Amino acid sequence: MNKDISAHNLSIYVANRPGALARIAQTFxxxxxxxxxxxVSPGATGDFSRMTxxxxxxxxxxxxxxxxxxxxxxxxxxxxxxxxxxxxxxLVLVKVAVDSGHRGEVLQIADHFHAKTVDxxxxxxxxxxxxxxxxxxxxxxxxxxxxIIELVRTGKVIMARGERET
Amino acid sequence: MSENQMxxxxxxxxxxxxxxxxIMFGLPGGSAIPLFDALYKVRRKMKFVLVRHEQGAAHxxxxxxxxxxxxxxxxxxxxxxxxxxxxxxxxxxxxxxPMVVVTGQSVRGMLGKDAFQEADxxxxxxxxxxxxxxxxxANDIPRIVKEAYHIATTGRPGPVLIDVPxxxxxxxxxxxxxxxxxxxxYKPEPKGYGPxxxxxxxxxxxxxRRPVIIAGHGAVLSRAENELRQLAETLDAxxxxxxxxxxxxxxxxxxSLQGLGMHGxxxxxxxxxxxxxxxxxxxxxxxxxxxxxxxxxxxxxKIHIDIDAAEFGKLVKPDIRCRGDAKAVLQDLLPxxxxxxxxDWLKRIEGFKKKWPMGYAKKGGLHPPQVIDALNKLTGGxxxxxxxxxxxxxxxxxxxxxxxxxQFISSGGAGTMGFGLPxxxxxxxxxxxxxxxxxxxxxxxxxxxxxxATAAIHKLPVKIILMNNHYLGMVRQWQDMFYDERYSxxxxxxxxxxxxxxxxxxxLGLNLKRAADIPKVLKKALEHPGPALVNVEVVHHEEVYxxxxxxxxxxxxxxxxxxxxPGRPAGRKNSRPAKAGAKNA
Ligand SMILES: Cc1ncc(C[n+]2csc(CCOP(=O)(O)OP(=O)(O)O)c2C)c(N)n1
Ligand SMILES: [Mg+2]
Numbered sequence: 001m002n003k004d005i006s007a008h009n010l011s012i013y014v015a016n017r018p019g020a021l022a023r024i025a026q027t028f029x030x031x032x033x034x035x036x037x038x039x040v041s042p043g044a045t046g047d048f049s050r051m052t053x054x055x056x057x058x059x060x061x062x063x064x065x066x067x068x069x070x071x072x073x074x075x076x077x078x079x080x081x082x083x084x085x086x087x088x089x090x091l092v093l094v095k096v097a098v099d100s101g102h103r104g105e106v107l108q109i110a111d112h113f114h115a116k117t118v119d120x121x122x123x124x125x126x127x128x129x130x131x132x133x134x135x136x137x138x139x140x141x142x143x144x145x146x147x148i149i150e151l152v153r154t155g156k157v158i159m160a161r162g163e164r165e166t
Numbered sequence: 167m168s169e170n171q172m173x174x175x176x177x178x179x180x181x182x183x184x185x186x187x188x189i190m191f192g193l194p195g196g197s198a199i200p201l202f203d204a205l206y207k208v209r210r211k212m213k214f215v216l217v218r219h220e221q222g223a224a225h226x227x228x229x230x231x232x233x234x235x236x237x238x239x240x241x242x243x244x245x246x247x248x249x250x251x252x253x254x255x256x257x258x259x260x261x262x263x264p265m266v267v268v269t270g271q272s273v274r275g276m277l278g279k280d281a282f283q284e285a286d287x288x289x290x291x292x293x294x295x296x297x298x299x300x301x302x303x304a305n306d307i308p309r310i311v312k313e314a315y316h317i318a319t320t321g322r323p324g325p326v327l328i329d330v331p332x333x334x335x336x337x338x339x340x341x342x343x344x345x346x347x348x349x350x351x352y353k354p355e356p357k358g359y360g361p362x363x364x365x366x367x368x369x370x371x372x373x374x375r376r377p378v379i380i381a382g383h384g385a386v387l388s389r390a391e392n393e394l395r396q397l398a399e400t401l402d403a404x405x406x407x408x409x410x411x412x413x414x415x416x417x418x419x420x421x422s423l424q425g426l427g428m429h430g431x432x433x434x435x436x437x438x439x440x441x442x443x444x445x446x447x448x449x450x451x452x453x454x455x456x457x458x459x460x461x462x463x464x465x466x467x468k469i470h471i472d473i474d475a476a477e478f479g480k481l482v483k484p485d486i487r488c489r490g491d492a493k494a495v496l497q498d499l500l501p502x503x504x505x506x507x508x509x510d511w512l513k514r515i516e517g518f519k520k521k522w523p524m525g526y527a528k529k530g531g532l533h534p535p536q537v538i539d540a541l542n543k544l545t546g547g548x549x550x551x552x553x554x555x556x557x558x559x560x561x562x563x564x565x566x567x568x569x570x571x572x573q574f575i576s577s578g579g580a581g582t583m584g585f586g587l588p589x590x591x592x593x594x595x596x597x598x599x600x601x602x603x604x605x606x607x608x609x610x611x612x613x614x615x616x617x618x619a620t621a622a623i624h625k626l627p628v629k630i631i632l633m634n635n636h637y638l639g640m641v642r643q644w645q646d647m648f649y650d651e652r653y654s655x656x657x658x659x660x661x662x663x664x665x666x667x668x669x670x671x672x673x674l675g676l677n678l679k680r681a682a683d684i685p686k687v688l689k690k691a692l693e694h695p696g697p698a699l700v701n702v703e704v705v706h707h708e709e710v711y712x713x714x715x716x717x718x719x720x721x722x723x724x725x726x727x728x729x730x731x732p733g734r735p736a737g738r739k740n741s742r743p744a745k746a747g748a749k750n751a
Contacts, residue, residue, distance in 0.1 A: 014351065015350055015351050018300060018302075019288065019289075019292065019298065019300070022289060022292060023292060026292060026293055030293065047350075048350075060479070063479060064476065064479070064480065067475050067476035067478070068476050070475070070476075071474065071475070071476050072351070073296070073297040073317055073349065073351055073352045074351045075351045076350055076351040
């Protein structure tokens with residue numbers, strides 16, 4: 001496929017109505033955009049939700065999607081943000097098998113990434129880490145040399161820096 | 167519930183009336199009985215038309231809106247009743263036609279449990295509506311109806327669906343009919359541009375020596391015909407119209423190029439190829455008019471005026487984009503314009519018109535364009551024309567000349583066969599005093615001919631001109647031209663006797679079989695006070711030209727096919743179409 005396919009951060013501010021999520025998801029899928037992560041959370045005021053979507057696709061397609069999303073009756077704003085414009089955070093929970101002597105090594109990695117141990121049993125350890133998606137990728141990659149039993153990530157949430165609106 | 171308290175269904179019917187819906191097309195069923203009961207009890211002025219198939223209801227509402235500019239409502243039951251409207255909703259959506267569709271639904275407690283006639287219509291129709299509601303409480307109804315109407319009719323119009331669970335219809339509505347809309351995200355923005363954009367457009371127009379204006383449905387919807395005419399006359403620029411833009415610029419005007427695109431005139435297509443500036447007023451520049459998107463007006467300045475920002479750059483990247491209502495934009499633009507310096511250009515275009523005039527065969531049987539041309543003369547180009555989809559549609563577009571908008575009604579974006587007759591019926595309801603003609607093919611007519619009943623019962627004087635070529639002609643044409651005459655699934659053998667069929671409904675049925683009888687038979691149908699159907703036995707093999715073959719740029723407009731005998735048996739080898747392309751100009 002296309003080479004200029006890259007990941008984009010989109011933030012959508014939407015009236016909290018039934019069907020809003022489905023309409024937005026359809027807008028992406030119809031145009032062949034694969035949603036990598038999607039976070040829906042209540043907005044600062046009650047009747048609105050904030051959706052943060054990370055999706056891969058080409059620039060022209062992205063422009064269409066932003067315009068098509070903006071046009072939805074429930075959508076107040078749909079914006080793309082570059083990584084530089086925003087603070088971005090993601091949280092991961094990872095359960096690693098630690099049968100014999102590996103526990104110390106796993107804890108060392110956790111320490112390096114400021115991850116917390118949130119559960120510990122004889123055979124496994126659950127780590128929690130927050131940070132940029134790249135940082136979490138790096139930690140998870142290092143942990144792969146042990147046995148990762150389960151992995152859950154929240155998906156990226158973003159907020160525009162300074163006075164800009166997300 | 168006390169005597170004078172209303173329930174949700176009554177609130178719905180009264181709200182629709184209050185907001186200005188004048189007519190409703192539909193057919194009841196279990197889940198919709200409360201809605202129909204309310205119709206029985208509280209309806210005052212709003213007309214209700216019982217159809218024979220729900221697709222007809224949606225197309226009738228559509229035809230009504232395209233003839234009057236006012237939306238109509240559709241009222242059907244849940245499940246199959248609702249799914250039968252899907253084609254009609256999609257047809258309206260593709261062509262930006264306002265419509266309010268109300269569907270009955272299973273009771274709230276049964277949703278998602280595969281109840282009898284339960285279909286998730288809200289989700290099913292999501293990609294083909296402008297917006298939709300699943301009503302959860304009777305007290306929401308007055309607000310929802312108001313919002314639905316507002317959304318359907320403002321900005322870029324479109325269909326809005328309201329799905330009403332049966333028990334919401336019977337629940338008390340205690341809030342009264344006055345309601346506030348709550349649409350924080352809806353921004354139709356008739357003026358989404360600034361003075362800088364208008365100045366840029368004016369400057370580009372001032373520099374152009376070979377401008378072309380393309381006018382589409384948006385110009386019709388915004389009622390910009392006068393401004394469009396001033397634009398053309400001030401710039402002295404030729405105007406081509408899209409299928410849905412027909413009539414917004416008079417076909418008879420000296421600056422008219424008539425239609426452009428796949429079956430547009432060769433002179434319109436050539437003008438678009440040679441222009442140095444293209445300004446689109448409310449056309450979405452879809453694939454049927456572009457030829458090859460990347461080749462379209464490649465070296466010309468492209469200005470795109472549209473109320474829907476999502477149209478910019480969809481297929482054509484404009485140099486100047488101007489988001490706004492066509493009429494508002496042109497009103498702002500006109501004072502900045504200077505007289506165009508286009509004498510040489512217009513002379514060249516006159517040359518194109520002489521070189522490639524629109525024409526048609528007259529010998530060897532009856533030819534559809536002949537019949538359309540005769541209708542044009544007999545009605546002075548003043549009839550409301552509703553077409554079905556196929557070859558006859560393109561001939562109607564090419565040979566019926568309209569000088570007014572809201573006059574030519576055709577399914578463009580969707581290309582929905584079966585649209586013609588119900589659309590004509592809807593148009594006739596909207597404009598009762600006027601001549602409404604449905605141009606249909608033998609294929610598409612048979613998809614919704616059950617609506618003959620509606621025409622007969624309401625004594626609607628629609629004139630159905632059935633171009634009977636015993637083929638799914640348009641598909642046969644493609645098979646002829648691009649698939650070496652492998653006619654697959656296009657022979658309509660076993661067509662009924664359409665004249666007898668009309669008679670069975672109490673409708674005047676006439677046969678037209680010889681060219682010499684054209685005026686006589688058409689006149690008889692036109693003068694008949696009630697509905698009439700004319701079965702026109704046209705030649706079986708005839709192609710629509712000019713044609714831009716699919717996947718080819720407008721330069722490669724094909725002008726004509728070598729003449730040959732009609733009724734040629736299928737499968738015989740034949741020479742390929744002549745590429746007497748406008749290319750060799
Ligand atoms: C509902 C639907 N089904 C199929 C098509 C594809 N199609 C386009 S034109 C056409 C042939 C129409 O035949 P007819 O109504 O006889 O008109 P003609 O082209 O012969 O004038 C077909 C099958 C369509 N447009 N709509
Ligand atoms: Mg036919």
